[in-house]
Amino acid sequence: MTEERYKKLHDYFAKHPNMAKAINLCCSILTAAVYVIFIGVLVFLLINKEYKKAYEIVLVSGVGFLACTILRNIINNPRPYDVYPYPPVIKRDKKGCSFPSRHVFSIAIIAVCAMTVNVNLGTMLIIMTFFLGTTRVLGGVHFVKDVFAGAGIAFLWGIIGFSVLAFI
């Protein structure tokens, strides 16, 4: 998105504070829901004594999350509110570490993990990934490339991770 579009977005949310609240709420609910689902999936696997699958999910998502954190700290790309003089709709003070989006990475990797347990749950989480990505961009805390990279890296990481575990 260009600076002009960020200005338009900023002006729109300044005129419509309820929409800004809705974006914040959407982002918080989606994030919380995904972590609850993740814990739910793990509890479900543990109750059903599928320890190997639970271990694989924790390993793939955990290592991926760590790798994503390290990667974005190394790249340390500025956020839209670092580049343009418009404050974000989603409250955030931290500078840099924009690329890739860790929120989107997390939800996408959890979607791939959940898909190994239940295809419908995984599909629902992939759809939620795109909604969360949209709220992060509209909220002004990420560029479009950050959310696409977050989702893309997570999907690829999930495939490679589960393939490696299957080959071992």
Next chain:
Amino acid sequence: MSKKLRNLLAILISFLGTLLALYVGVYKLIIMNLVNFISVMHAGGISITLMLRTIGGIIISMTLAGAIWVACDILASKIRGIE
């Protein structure tokens, strides 16, 4: 063709373009690719070829979705009369 009809047609093409982009880019190349990969994984028949094919599908998914959406958007703009 009247301006109102052209605008309506342009909106329809934009909408269908968005739907087609989501269908091809998200549903076919991401969701169905992952579903196929995971079902083969559960069956124990995972191979390097399948892994690379799934990865390739995901890499091109957004490019293809973007291309479809842009093509439809250009067509809609032409119909609307915006060059």
